[in-house]
Amino acid sequence: MTGKPGKVTQREIARIAGVSQTTVSMVLNDRDGSNIRIPDATRERVRRAIEQSTYVADPAARRLAGLDNKxxxxxxxxxxxxxxxxxxxxxxxxxxxxxxxxxxxxxxxxxxxxxxxxxxxxxxxxxxxxxxxxxxxxxxxxxxxxxxxxxxxxxxxxxxxxxxxxxxxxPYVGIDYGALTGRLLDRAAELGHEKVLYLHRDLNSPTARDRLAAIGRAPGALAVAPFIVGDDLSDLPQVVARSGATAVFAEDAFLVEDAALVLADPSLSLAALAEVRGHRIGGRTLSGFHTPRxxxxxxxxxxxxxxxxxxxxxxxxxxxxxxxxxxxxxxxxxxxxxxxx
Amino acid sequence: MTGKPGKVTQREIARIAGVSQTTVSMVLNDRDGSNIRIPDATRERVRRAIEQSTYVADPAARRLAGLDNKxxxxxxxxxxxxxxxxxxxxxxxxxxxxxxxxxxxxxxxxxxxxxxxxxxxxxxxxxxxxxxxxxxxxxxxxxxxxxxxxxxxxxxxxxxxxxxxxxxxxPYVGIDYGALTGRLLDRAAELGHEKVLYLHRDLNSPTARDRLAAIGRAPGALAVAPFIVGDDLSDLPQVVARSGATAVFAEDAFLVEDAALVLADPSLSLAALAEVRGHRIGGRTLSGFHTPRxxxxxxxxxxxxxxxxxxxxxxxxxxxxxxxxxxxxxxxxxxxxxxxx
DNA sequence: CTGAAAGCGCTTACAG
DNA sequence: CTGAAAGCGCTTACAG
The missing domain is CATH 3.40.50.2300 (Response regulator)
Incomplete structure (x- = not known):
């Protein structure tokens, strides 16, 4: 795999244009500073030689020589x-x-x-x-x-x-789930809810922690109980009934969907503390967040x-x-x- | 952007292990042929030096030296x-x-x-x-x-x-649309159709030509009339009526969907000469192809x-x-x- | 204005 | 068994 027969290099271009390889490099990179001044004639000659060939710079060599690769x-x-x-x-x-x-x-x-x-x-x-x-x-x-x-x-x-x-x-760019969670909880309080059950999988990620932290700062009128779920949600109706929650939130839209399947009560409010675009529960658009991904x-x-x-x-x-x-x-x-x- | 402070090279490893840079390269690439034989002791020393460092080969240099990059x-x-x-x-x-x-x-x-x-x-x-x-x-x-x-x-x-x-x-790997088209036309003939209208956008691609070619070879009992459509399909009902076609095929599923919107006649058969997975017309799964993409x-x-x-x-x-x-x-x-x- | 030279980090003949 | 050297194709000081 060394055979690169069709490969044209700066040396080849230099030969054709009758200049040094250095000059070809200069022309290609528009090096035209204080101490380097290439006459338009030479420049043109090199340009033409390049156009006539199929030359493209070898990115590996560029990189090795210390340039950005883009x-x-x-x-x-x-x-x-x-x-x-x-x-x-x-x-x-x-x-x-x-x-x-x-x-x-x-x-x-x-x-x-x-x-x-x-x-x-x-x-x-x-x-x-x-x-x-x-x-x-x-x-x-x-x-x-x-x-x-x-x-x-x-x-x-x-x-x-x-x-x-x-x-x-x-360095990171993320979404402020803490602030979003706070605002959704405010909204729930406004709608009269006093007890909310929060379903999550106990993931060890910063955003999971951000949600839980925001839940810990829920408005005084609202009590939010975190609840760790596994794959089997069949106990969920009992858990909800026992908790007296009137709303069930979950850490993502899929989990809300799964929960909704076992939770038949239509008076129960549902929401995801995550992106909900495209998600519906029984024909209704799911409440949650829109995140600018x-x-x-x-x-x-x-x-x-x-x-x-x-x-x-x-x-x-x-x-x-x-x-x-x-x-x-x-x-x-x-x-x-x-x-x- | 030349500052790569954290970068460890083979030279550095060689210095630590007390061998030449060449030897490091040999060890790394498991060069162990007839005339090169590196004693396990040396090999181990180099290995340890590498493990202790954060060395990773510079892919640009490897590439420049003529190796595959994967x-x-x-x-x-x-x-x-x-x-x-x-x-x-x-x-x-x-x-x-x-x-x-x-x-x-x-x-x-x-x-x-x-x-x-x-x-x-x-x-x-x-x-x-x-x-x-x-x-x-x-x-x-x-x-x-x-x-x-x-x-x-x-x-x-x-x-x-x-x-x-x-x-x-x-070199190419593609899907045999000609064969698929032939088989769908056979099926249409079996179902009693004698006239089919084929909607396409007159694209200049090999697969578009393959479909048209296969249509040209339609079974004798079946007449398939190609018809070039633009963005506006409002004339379509007239065209179909005039042609006497009992089935309308199109070059892709989206075009069938668009056509179905203006073609209200439920006795008209529809199919796409393309992948139809996930496409439905009025609740029915669209006829067409499954392609192994x-x-x-x-x-x-x-x-x-x-x-x-x-x-x-x-x-x-x-x-x-x-x-x-x-x-x-x-x-x-x-x-x-x-x-x- | 332009070229010869060094160097980027690697691999691979080629000599010891 | 192992190292010094050349070379991959480029860029960039450094001399003319």
Whole structure:
């Protein structure tokens, strides 16, 4: 696999144009500063030689010589392009693709990373991480060690979603689930609810903690009881009855849907503390949040680009941790206490 | 952007282990042939030095030195990750991701390619194409010149979908739409239809031509009239009435859906000469094809890998043009002539 | 204004 | 068994 017969190099162009290889490089990179001044004639000669050939710069060589590659890495802790993950990753990937287009960057997906314990490993023997100028990380849960190491090696990266599992501050762009949760709880209180049951899977992620923390700060009139669920929800009706809750919230829309299947009571209010777009319960739009996922992705790439193009000493001036505000989706399943859906 | 403070090189490892940089390279690449024999002791010393450090090989340097990168390029002529394109690209991308995982390859998406006349350009000033060992091309229509040039530069690539726009034989993996069309027409004849109207947009793609060619070979009892449609379908009822057709086929499921909106007659049979999964007309599953798109993607990557790892002289032994068989989806909209949906 | 030279980090003949 | 050297294709000081 060394045979690259069709490959044209700067040396070849130089030969044709009758100049040195250095000059070709200068022309290609528009190096035209104080001490380098290439006459238009030479410049033209080189240009023509290039046009007539099929020359394209070898990106590996450029990179090795110290230039940016305009390649951004995309690392996902799970499969990104499977049908199941599209609900979550789809809008993010779309935002990333569009941002990359407008930044003029290519996207390197680290699909080769070996899977261990169900999750991909970022660092491994032959990681191509370094080929990228920087990397965005996606996934509900991330590996704290990966993050620490990226910081330690001062490799530019941005996590999508809030992170707090490390000592060193990690650059991220996320959604302010705490604020959203607070607002939805306010809304529930306004509608007369006094007891809410909150279903979750006890995930160990920052956003899961943000939701729980916000629940701990619920308005005085409202008591919210967290309840950890497993795969089997058959006990749920009893739990709800015993708790006296008039509303059931859950950490994501799928969990609300599952709960709704076993919870037949139409007077029970339902909501997800997460994106609800496209989700309906018995024909009614689910109450919950609208989260600006495309915008998160776009801002993550913009931040990454900023980190890449700013010398490390000046990183202090950059806001590296950003939470974007979503909005509460009122929906039709969070209703007046005592009403019916 | 030259500051790579956290970067460890082979030279550094060599210094620590007290060997030459060459030896480090040998150990890393398990070079252990006839004339190179590294004692386990040395080997171990190097291994430990590597483990203790955060060394990872620089992929740009490896590539420049002539090795494969295990990076496969993905070029799409349109946006690949937008919600609209997911219907078409989704299963293909999913197949590509999975195949890449099992081949141990990363995926480079050429999102930076400048868009001209609504389509991306493969070759441009700073293309990173060469960074990949090879490339898969996706898109309904492709640029013949791009394909010619790839062949001329003997850059390994595989097109997804049949291609015939070049003189040189282009490697591809596609679906045999001609065979599928033939079988659906047979089915229509069996159901008693004698006249069918075929709606299409007169696209200039090989698969579009394959469908038309198969229509030209329709069974004797069946007359199929191709009809080119624009965006406005309001004339369609008249056209159908005038033609005397008892069935209307179209080149894709969306076009059938659009046609169904203006064609109220429930005795009219409908079908798409394309993938129909997930499509319904008035509650009935649409008749058409089931196409193995994930398999197409997987086979395209396998073929690409084969082309990459086989010396060019032996390419003659590889079947580079492959058509996969799909199956006819009987559905509920292609019915007995005279029946009602 | 332009070229010869060093260097980026690796691999692989080629000499010891 | 192991290292010094050349080379991959580029960029960028540094000399003319």
């Amino acid at each position: 390649i951004l890495g995309v690392f996902t802790y799970e499969s990104a392009l499977s049908p199941e993950s599209m609900d979550f990753y789809g809008p993010l990937l779309n935002g990333i693709e569009r941002a990359a287009e407008s930044l003029g960057c290519d996207l390197l997906f680290f699909t080769s990373s070996p899977v261990e314990e169900g999750r991909r490993r970022l660092f491994h023997r032959n990681t191509r991480l370094r080929l990228a100028d920087g990397c965005v990380l996606l996934g509900q849960q991330m590996d704290g060690e990966d993050l620490e190491r990226l910081v330690a090696e001062s490799f530019p990266f941005v996590a999508v979603g809030r992170r707090d599992e490390t000592d060193a501050p990690v 495309q915008q998160v992705a776009a801002e993550a790439l913009a931040l990454l680009q900023q980190l890449i193009s700013t010398p490390a000493e000046e990183h202090g001036g950059i806001e590296i941790q950003r939470l974007l505000q979503g909005e509460v989706a009122l929906g039709e399943t969070l209703i007046l206490r005592g009403g019916t859906r | 990076i496969l390029g993905v070029f799409t002529y349109e946006s690949a990750l937008s919600p609209e394109s997911m219907d078409f690209y989704g299963p293909l991308l999913n197949g590509i991701e999975r195949a890449a995982e099992s081949l141990g390859c990363d995926l480079l998406f050429f999102t930076s390619s400048p868009v001209e006349e609504g389509r991306r350009r493969l070759f441009h000033r700073n293309t990173r194409l060469r960074l990949a060992d090879g490339c898969v091309l996706l898109g309904q229509q492709m640029d013949g010149e791009d394909l010619e040039r790839l062949v001329a530069e003997s850059f390994p690539f595989v097109a997804v979908g049949r291609r015939d726009e070049t003189d040189a034989p282009v 994930q398999q197409v993607a997987a086979e395209a990557l396998a073929l690409l890998q084969q082309l990459i790892s086989t010396p060019a002289e032996e390419h003659g032994g590889i079947e580079i043009q492959r058509l996969l068989q799909g199956e006819v989806a009987l559905g509920e909209t292609l019915i007995l002539r005279g029946g009602t949906r």
